[in-house]
Amino acid sequence: MNPNNYPAEPFRIKSVEPVRMISRDEREKVISEAGYNTFLIPSDDVYIDLLTDSGTNAMSDRQWAGMMMGDEAYAGSRNFLHLEETVRELFGFRYLVPTHQGRGAENLLSQIAIRPGQYVPGNMYFTTTRYHQERNGGIFADVICDEAHDATLSIPFKGNVDLKKLQRLIEEKGAENIAYVCLAVTVNLAGGQPVSMRNIREVRELTARYGIKVFFDATRCVENAYFIREQEEGYEDKPMADIVREMFSYGDGCTMSGKKDCLVNIGGFLCLNDEELFSQAKELVVVYEGMPSYGGMAGRDMEAMAIGLRESMQFEYIEHRVKQVRYLGDRLLEAGIPVVEPIGGHAVFLDARRFCPHLTQEQFPAQSLAANLYLESGVRSMERGIVSAGRNRITGEHHRPKLETVRLTIPRRVYTYRHMDLVADAVISLYGRREQIKGLRFVYEPRQLRFFTARFEEIE
Numbered sequence: 334m335n336p337n338n339y340p341a342e343p344f345r346i347k348s349v350e351p352v353r354m355i356s357r358d359e360r361e362k363v364i365s366e367a368g369y370n371t372f373l374i375p376s377d378d379v380y381i382d383l384l385t386d387s388g389t390n391a392m393s394d395r396q397w398a399g400m401m402m403g404d405e406a407y408a409g410s411r412n413f414l415h416l417e418e419t420v421r422e423l424f425g426f427r428y429l430v431p432t433h434q435g436r437g438a439e440n441l442l443s444q445i446a447i448r449p450g451q452y453v454p455g456n457m458y459f460t461t462t463r464y465h466q467e468r469n470g471g472i473f474a475d476v477i478c479d480e481a482h483d484a485t486l487s488i489p490f491k492g493n494v495d496l497k498k499l500q501r502l503i504e505e506k507g508a509e510n511i512a513y514v515c516l517a518v519t520v521n522l523a524g525g526q527p528v529s530m531r532n533i534r535e536v537r538e539l540t541a542r543y544g545i546k547v548f549f550d551a552t553r554c555v556e557n558a559y560f561i562r563e564q565e566e567g568y569e570d571k572p573m574a575d576i577v578r579e580m581f582s583y584g585d586g587c588t589m590s591g592k593k594d595c596l597v598n599i600g601g602f603l604c605l606n607d608e609e610l611f612s613q614a615k616e617l618v619v620v621y622e623g624m625p626s627y628g629g630m631a632g633r634d635m636e637a638m639a640i641g642l643r644e645s646m647q648f649e650y651i652e653h654r655v656k657q658v659r660y661l662g663d664r665l666l667e668a669g670i671p672v673v674e675p676i677g678g679h680a681v682f683l684d685a686r687r688f689c690p691h692l693t694q695e696q697f698p699a700q701s702l703a704a705n706l707y708l709e710s711g712v713r714s715m716e717r718g719i720v721s722a723g724r725n726r727i728t729g730e731h732h733r734p735k736l737e738t739v740r741l742t743i744p745r746r747v748y749t750y751r752h753m754d755l756v757a758d759a760v761i762s763l764y765g766r767r768e769q770i771k772g773l774r775f776v777y778e779p780r781q782l783r784f785f786t787a788r789f790e791e792i793e
């Protein structure tokens with residue numbers, strides 16, 4: 334391992350939050366009371382929390398200073414104007430509609446841009462995104478390249494759209510039956526895999542011929558831009574902000590979960606270029622979120638978001654971010670642990686199919702692996718497999734994703750390399766007793782987004 338590959342933290346720490354490890358006996362009780370669902374574990378019982386990188390980031394001193402300058406006026410808050418100006422400059426979209434988080438923006442976009450029966454092609458599904466598309470009568474169509482569904486293929490830009498699949502869908506269904514293309518940068522459930530600038534450009538060229546709009550899921554756009562700079566010819570010396578802006582120049586708007594690449598704990602927004610769509614979104618935002626000048630966020634949240642978005646484009650920040658995740662992945666790869674390759678931007682994904690070959694997918698291997706990792710070490714992770722995928726709305730059958738994974742998600746600016754070592758050691762130790770991991774069955778299965786609150790028991 335070359336330590337130069339992993340830059341030291343580009344920050345010093347001036348506020349700390351103690352963490353605490355409870356005993357194995359206590360953890361056994363906790364996970365069984367949580368119904369083997371890591372979402373249901375009280376945070377105080379977690380040692381290292383890799384459930385998500387969503388809203389779990391550490392803010393900078395500047396962001397905290399910004400919080401003190403919150404303008405909590407019901408209408409026309411100056412923090413909104415600052416956020417609007419920042420997003421316009423960095424993303425290049427014309428209009429901004431703030432929302433309480435990413436799914437608020439997905440709700441608005443799905444309502445204004447999908448007619449029932451229309452297809453919504455995307456580079457792999459995401460849980461909340463697909464939910465809102467389907468709720469509004471859309472039919473999700475996966476147009477990501479086949480390689481993305483193969484955990485073992487280590488090739489760059491596995492988030493790319495398969496242009497042939499997209500073209501075939503458009504020609505088969507007719508352009509008027511395509512709502513828009515939803516282009517996620519990076520692709521969460523593929524393993525945090527990026528999309529190349531070339532692919533983004535080609536998606537734009539193809540859809541423009543048919544008059545089809547492209548909306549980005551911008552949630553981890555800065556991470557995507559880092560991969561472009563690192564791995565795509567012609568971008569090695571470009572400032573991050575230029576790369577992000579070029580990416581978005583090929584789209585008509587975006588949804589954003591600010592809880593990721595805006596380096597904040599809460600917030601989101603919808604961006605649009607089209608004036609008519611903007612006007613419809615504003616009519617709806619007052620129903621679901623709040624005034625168009627706050628959308629469910631406090632003034633201080635919008636200020637922290639504006640500052641955080643700019644910070645996330647500093648090269649030292651994003652380089653450390655992506656390479657810290659890679660450090661954990663490299664340690665696991667060296668120990669022969671099956672993980673999704675290459676290592677993506679926000680998380681390392683354990684490949685539960687190879688980790689637990691003794692379990693069938695219906696026995697929820699990734700769910701059980703996540704529960705067992707908690708038991709082993711107090712490390713909390715998240716299932717991203719058949720449980721997350723849910724059921725087909727019409728047939729009631731489980732969706733059976735090829736990728737059956739456990740996500741070790743790294744919050745931004747929160748943990749150190751030594752914490753990554755602890756996590757790696759825990760996974761390696763669990764791998765040594767992997768045959769003991771038992772299958773699970775549902776004791777409670779919610780009807781929508783079941784993974785959040787489902788409960789399970791072990792199959793003896």
Ligand code: P70
Nearest residue numbers: 385386387434435436459460461521552590592
């Ligand atoms: C995660 C979080 C949120 C998210 C995302 C992408 C690519 C939209 C959103 C929604 C939180 C989460 C969400 C559903 C299931 C589990 C966890 N991802 N697009 O941990 O944004 O959460 O702000 O409404 O990753 O990956 P928001």
